[in-house]
Structures are given as structure tokens and as C-alpha cells.
Amino acid sequence: METLFACCIGFLTACGVFLMLRGRTFPVVLGLTMLSYAVNLFIFSSGRLTLRGAAVLGTTEQYADPLPQALVLTAIVIGFAMTAFLVILAIRARADLGNDHVDGKLPDATNMKKESR
Amino acid sequence: MWHLITAPVLLPMLTALVIMLPPVHYSPMRRRWLSMISAAIQLILALMLLLQVQQQGMLHYAVGNWQAPFGIILVADKLSVVMVCLTSFLALGAISYGSAGEDEKGSFFHPLFQFQIMxxxxxxxxxxxxxxFVFFEVLLIASYALLIHAGGKNKTKxxxxxxxxxxxxxxxxxxxxxxxxxxxxxxNIADMTVKVAALPAEDMMLVKAGGLMLMIVFALKAAVLPLQFWLPATYSSASAPVAALFAVMTKIGVYALLRVYSSVFGEGAGPLAGLAADWLLPAGLATIALGAVGVMASRDFRKLVANLVLVSVGTLVSLVALQTELSAAAALYYTVHSTLVTAALFLLADLIANQRGKAADRLVSGRRVIQPVLLGGLFILAALTVAGLPPFSGFIGKLMLLQAATEPTSRLLLWSFILISSLLVIIGLSRAGSTLFWRISGSDASGEKAAPLQVFGVCWLLLASPLLVAFAGPLTGLSQQAAAQLYDTAGTVDIILRQPASQGDTP
Structure with missing residues (x-):
């Protein structure tokens, strides 16, 4: 279980970082979302992975750490709000700047290609 | 009085909520006055909290009465309360400036401002x-919205x-x-200090990795060299009162560095002690150099001020990296001075830009400003302060931080970087000032005079400089006490973990 979990987090992080380094805003937004999924899973694992462990005292022999669950909940809520804001900002930037590149202007190579057509 | 420590968080939040309610929300005047009155009350409460901390020592408050290390606690020691006072002082000036008309260029200026203060x-x-982390996100989401206040291509970008x-x-x-x-x-920071001191060897590398990742985050907030590229564009495109408030945001990163790396990874941390110092000193010095070059190279005045922020951040980070009581005291005094004066310069840059017509704040010859005596006087005062010339607060700040470097190598590095950067800053500022006020071309002056509230905002922030000099004795004493309290980790841990925080029945 640990190996699968770790591979999942690693894969999500790698995809997130790759997408974040792209030049357009939409892949960047997707990348940040993936990165925040990876982060949430990672925080969850910081309380150790247990099967059938209750977070409430006095119900089972085996307990799960309740704090990471609370932290994950907070992180999910904040991450969700931030992603929503970023999506709106990206749309606004597309409208204001006339393209969806993160720098607000297309790199020179693309411009030149357009002109040569 | 026991709950006073929650006031700096609760009062701005409640103010923001009230401003958004109908009787206040539909009247610009009411919004402005409520926001300004609330900022004034916040300043008074912050000063009361400072008095209380000086009389009774460190205070801590268990939110919901869940005791540390399990519950969330608020801690008021001298360092944090001085920073809260600084924020309240700055906020009052910035809100007054914004209330002169800047707030009506977009919606929800005052509530967002209050949320950011919270x-x-x-x-x-x-x-x-x-x-x-949670409070970082609160201030960040407010700052995102404030940054695009009033709109425009540059701001969106x-x-x-x-x-x-x-x-x-x-x-x-x-x-x-x-x-x-x-x-x-x-x-819990105090509990982490205890746990790091008794860390088993096999967890050492993990904690080291975690600690260094934290350093990256704080360095990003503080805008230290490899992570500073966002700062000049962001600060120079934000509207003036927002940029003034942002002047304290980089200092939060510095504060977090100081807090975490003096206690959790401080002297008691065994092999992990001084974890960040090796990275922070070169980064800080390089930031000073880059900021100074930026000041020389800037082609408009707001960019120049943003580069001055970089210089001050570099100075503070190198002080934090020295990790002594003396350097922490110098850093605290310099933080107060540099935050207020750079904020005043951002406001002043806007005033000058408004009166120069098309040239705005670009450093080219342009129209004559309408109020050359007033603006020129304020400019020379701010420039002398930020460059660190006597008799203003910058001089005392620089003196303290030069004295804080006691070892030969750190003294050699810090002295040369700070003194040379000061020279470059003086050259950059005198060039900017002479261009803005003396290189006049084109038609005669026209445009609007500065509103009384705007002048009040700038004067309020600049007033701090003479005050910091006049009360230099008690203030340097206070920063030394704050530094001593910060480095007394054993005492801090003892108070937070072993003495119960606020009980329900305590008055």
C-alpha cells in the first residue's frame, strides 16, 4: 500500500510540475491543481497509513491520527478557493491581454511564424 | 484584558464584515470613515498590547481554551507585538491615502484592505x-484582489x-x-523546538529537508535573490496605497525566517542548528547588490522604490543569517524604519506621477509639478531617510546593523555590501530627484493638487522617521529586549508548554 501511495504522489507531483512549466495559463492552472492533489495526499500520509483505524478515541484498538485529516480538510478548502480565483484571473488575463500566455505576450518565435504566413 | 491579544485579528475582520453590510456599504463616506476609525482603534489596541507585554512578559492565548501543544495558540512576545504595531501604523497611513479617491476606482477596497490587515x-x-500557513493564505487572497484593484493591463499581467x-x-x-x-x-513552534532538540538520528535528514523547504517558502515571500523576480513588477504596478501596504508583506517572510530559524532550528537544535544561515547570508548579500544595481538602472520612480524594498530585504535577511541577539535587534529596528519609509515613498511616487501629466513617474524630463515645495520637501526627507544619512532614522538603523556584525568575515562582507549599496542608492535617488523636479520641459503645470488626506497619509508615514530618532534610546532598548526574548528559547518553551494559557474564569 505504501509503495502504491508514494508512487501516486510522485506521479501527480511530476505531472503538476511539468504542466506548471508550460507557457499557457490553462495547463498552468491544471498543473497547480494536480500539485495540490499531491500535497493533500502527502499531508494525509504524514499521519501514517492505517487500515480500519478510527479517528475517535474509545471505538477501536487501532487509531488513525486525526490531525492530518483536519489539516487536509483545511488545505483542500484553501486550495479550492485559490484555484477558483486563478481560473477567473486567467480568463480576465485572456480578455485584457488578448492571449492566454502567462507573460501576456506570445514569444517572438510564434509571432515570427505568424508574420511569415 | 486577557482577550486583548485576539483584537488585532478580530477587529479588522469584523470591520470588513460591517463595511460590506448595507447601511455602510452604499455610502463611500461611511465606508472610508469606518475603515479609518477602525485602523486608528487597531493602532491604539496594538500599543496597549505592547504595554501589556512589556509589563507582564510574554502572553499566550489558547483559542477555544485547547491548551498547547494540542490546540491552536496565539503568542504575543515583544517581537510579534512590535510588528503588529508597525502594521497598524502603516495601515492607517495607507487607508487615509486611499480614502482620497483611489478606493472608488474598484469595488471592495476597504473590506479587502481590512482582511489583509487581519x-x-x-x-x-x-x-x-x-x-x-492559514494566515498567509488569508493575506495572500486579499492581496491578489487588491493587486488588480482599479484594473489595467499591467496589473493583470x-x-x-x-x-x-x-x-x-x-x-x-x-x-x-x-x-x-x-x-x-x-x-506548535515551541513544541517543535523541544522535539527537534531530542530528534533521533534516522529522522535527521527528513527534518533537514522539511526545514530547508520552509526556508524556500519564506524566502519567496521575502523576495530573496533567486526568488525575487516577481517583486519589482508586482509592487510597481499595484495602486499606491496597496503598494504601501505590500511594503510590510516582504517583512512577514523575514519575520517567519527569524522566528523559525532562531527557535526551532536555533542553538538547541544540535546538528540542525544554523540550518539556514549558510544559504541565507550569500543570498541576502546578493539581494542587496541586485537591489542597488536595480536602483541605478530603474527607468521609473516606482520601479526604483521597489528596488529599494529589495535592498532592505537583502539587508534584513543577511542580518537574520548572522543569528545573534545583536543582529536580531538591529533587524527589528531596521524593519520598522525601512517598512515605513518605503511605504511613504510608494505614496509619494503616486503623488508626483499624478502631477507630471504624461511623463508620470518615468525618469524623463516632463511637466513641472504643481506643488514643488511640498512634494520636493517630502521627497528629500524620504530620500535622506531611506539612504541612511544623519540625522534620520536610516542612519541609526544602519549604525546598529553595522555594529551587529562582530565576526571579521561577516563584518568584511556586510560592511562592504551595505556601504557600497548605500552609495549607489544615494546616487540613484539624487538622479531621480533632480530629474523629477528640475528637468522641466513642455507646457506649464496643470492637473490636480494633492488632496489633504493624501498629504496626511504621506506625512503620517514620514513622521515616523523623526520619532524613531527622537525616541531612539527606548526603541533600541525595546528591540534589544525583543531579540533577547526571541533567543531565550528555553524560557519561551517553558511559558508556552508548562503554564496554562487563558482560563475561562480569568478576567
Whole structure:
């Protein structure tokens, strides 16, 4: 279980970082979302992975750490709000700047290609 | 009085909510006055809290009466309360300036401003790293919205970079917190100090990785060299009162560095002691150099002021890296001075730009300003202060930080970088000033005079400089006490973990 979990987090992080380094805003937004999924899973694992462990005292022999669950909940809520804001900002930037590149202007190579057509 | 420590967080939040309610929300005058009165009350409450901390020593408050290390606590020691006072002082000036008309260029200026103050104060007062993350997010989301206040292409472009960078910063922050929680089992700063001191050898590398990831996050907030590229564009495109408030945001990163790396990874941390110092000193010095070159190279005045912020951040980070009581005291005094004067310069840049017509704040010959005596006087005062010439507060700040470098190598590095950068700053500022006020071309002066509230805002922030000099004795004493309290980790841990915080029945 640990190996699968770790591979999942690693894969999500790698995809997130790759997408974040792209030049357009939409892949960047997707990348940040993936990165925040990876982060949430990672925080969850910081309380150790247990099967059938209750977070409430006095119900089972085996307990799960309740704090990471609370932290994950907070992180999910904040991450969700931030992603929503970023999506709106990206749309606004597309409208204001006339393209969806993160720098607000297309790199020179693309411009030149357009002109040569 | 026991609950006074929550006031710097609760009062801005409640003010923001009231401003958004109908009787206040539909009247610009009411919004402005409520926001300004609330800022004034916040300043008074912050000063009362400072008095209380000086009389009774460190205070801590268990939110919901859940005791540390399990509950969330707020901690008021001298360092954090001085920073809260600084924020309140700055906020009053910035809100007054904004109330002269800048606030009506977009919606929800005052509520967002108050929410940001809430986040900043909370970040200073919290005693828990996860809570620090939450308050960071509160102040960041308010700052995202404030940055694009009044709109415009430049603002949107800067905001996209700023938001994406800070979101990835938040992700790294959470990774670091999860690593630290997984190994130490706590996120309470005082409790972490105890746990790091008794760390088993096999967890050492994990905690080190977590600690260094935290350093990256704080360095991003503080804008230290490899992570500073966002700052000039962001600060120079924000509207003036917002940029003035942002002057304290980089200092939050410095504060967090000071807090975490003097206690959790401080002297008692065994092999992990001084974890960040090796990285921070070169980064800080390089930031000073880059900022000074930026001051020389800037082609408009707001960019120049943003580069001055970089110089001050570099100075503070190198002081933090020295990790002595003396350097922490110097850093605290210099923080107060540099925050207020750079904020005043951002406001002043806007006033000058408004009166120069098309040339705005670009450093080219342009129209004559309408009020050359007033603006020129304020400019020379601010420039002398920020460059660190006597008799203003910058001089005392520089003196303290030059004295703080006691070892030969650090003295050699710090002295040369700071003195040469001061020279470059003086050259850059005198060039800017002579261009703005004396190189006049084109038609005669026209445009609007500065509104009384705007002049009040600038004067209020600049007033701090003579005050910092006049009361230099008690203030340097206070910063030394604050530094001593910061480095007394054993005492801090004892107060927070062994003495119960606020009881329900205590008055």
C-alpha cells in the first residue's frame, strides 16, 4: 500500500510540475491543481497509513491520527478557493491581454511564424 | 484584558464584515470613515498590547481554551507585538491615502484592505506553523484582489505571475509542513523546538529537508535573490496605497525566517542548528547588490522604490543569517524604519506621477509639478531617510546593523555590501530627484493638487522617521529586549508548554 501511495504522489507531483512549466495559463492552472492533489495526499500520509483505524478515541484498538485529516480538510478548502480565483484571473488575463500566455505576450518565435504566413 | 491579544485579528475582520453590510456599504463616506476609525482603534489596541507585554512578559492565548501543544495558540512576545504595531501604523497611513479617491476606482477596497490587515496581524501573532500557513493564505487572497484593484493591463499581467508563484509557494509550504509533522508529530513552534532538540538520528535528514523547504517558502515571500523576480513588477504596478501596504508583506517572510530559524532550528537544535544561515547570508548579500544595481538602472520612480524594498530585504535577511541577539535587534529596528519609509515613498511616487501629466513617474524630463515645495520637501526627507544619512532614522538603523556584525568575515562582507549599496542608492535617488523636479520641459503645470488626506497619509508615514530618532534610546532598548526574548528559547518553551494559557474564569 505504501509503495502504491508514494508512487501516486510522485506521479501527480511530476505531472503538476511539468504542466506548471508550460507557457499557457490553462495547463498552468491544471498543473497547480494536480500539485495540490499531491500535497493533500502527502499531508494525509504524514499521519501514517492505517487500515480500519478510527479517528475517535474509545471505538477501536487501532487509531488513525486525526490531525492530518483536519489539516487536509483545511488545505483542500484553501486550495479550492485559490484555484477558483486563478481560473477567473486567467480568463480576465485572456480578455485584457488578448492571449492566454502567462507573460501576456506570445514569444517572438510564434509571432515570427505568424508574420511569415 | 486577557482577550486583548485576539483584537488585532478580530477587529479588522469584523470591520470588513460591517463595511460590506448595507447601511455602510452604499455610502463611500461611511465606508472610508469606518475603515479609518477602525485602523486608528487597531493602532491604539496594538500599543496597549505592547504595554501589556512589556509589563507582564510574554502572553499566550489558547483559542477555544485547547491548551498547547494540542490546540491552536496565539503568542504575543515583544517581537510579534512590535510588528503588529508597525502594521497598524502603516495601515492607517495607507487607508487615509486611499480614502482620497483611489478606493472608488474598484469595488471592495476597504473590506479587502481590512482582511489583509487581519491576515498580516494573524501571521505575526500565531504560535503554530499550520496556522501561519492559514494566515498567509488569508493575506495572500486579499492581496491578489487588491493587486488588480482599479484594473489595467499591467496589473493583470503582474497578478498572473504573482498568484501562480504564490500558489506554488503554498504547495511547497504544505509539503514542508507535512514532512515536519510526520517526523516531529507537532506543528506548535515551541513544541517543535523541544522535539527537534531530542530528534533521533534516522529522522535527521527528513527534518533537514522539511526545514530547508520552509526556508524556500519564506524566502519567496521575502523576495530573496533567486526568488525575487516577481517583486519589482508586482509592487510597481499595484495602486499606491496597496503598494504601501505590500511594503510590510516582504517583512512577514523575514519575520517567519527569524522566528523559525532562531527557535526551532536555533542553538538547541544540535546538528540542525544554523540550518539556514549558510544559504541565507550569500543570498541576502546578493539581494542587496541586485537591489542597488536595480536602483541605478530603474527607468521609473516606482520601479526604483521597489528596488529599494529589495535592498532592505537583502539587508534584513543577511542580518537574520548572522543569528545573534545583536543582529536580531538591529533587524527589528531596521524593519520598522525601512517598512515605513518605503511605504511613504510608494505614496509619494503616486503623488508626483499624478502631477507630471504624461511623463508620470518615468525618469524623463516632463511637466513641472504643481506643488514643488511640498512634494520636493517630502521627497528629500524620504530620500535622506531611506539612504541612511544623519540625522534620520536610516542612519541609526544602519549604525546598529553595522555594529551587529562582530565576526571579521561577516563584518568584511556586510560592511562592504551595505556601504557600497548605500552609495549607489544615494546616487540613484539624487538622479531621480533632480530629474523629477528640475528637468522641466513642455507646457506649464496643470492637473490636480494633492488632496489633504493624501498629504496626511504621506506625512503620517514620514513622521515616523523623526520619532524613531527622537525616541531612539527606548526603541533600541525595546528591540534589544525583543531579540533577547526571541533567543531565550528555553524560557519561551517553558511559558508556552508548562503554564496554562487563558482560563475561562480569568478576567
Amino acid at each position: 491576515g498580516i496581524n494573524g501571521a505575526f501573532l500565531t504560535g503554530d506553523l499550520f496556522n501561519l 503582474a497578478a498572473v505571475h504573482y498568484v501562480v508563484l504564490n500558489l506554488s509557494g503554498s504547495a511547497i509550504f504544505l509539503f514542508a509542513l507535512a514532512v515536519l509533522y510526520g517526523t516531529l508529530g507537532t506543528l
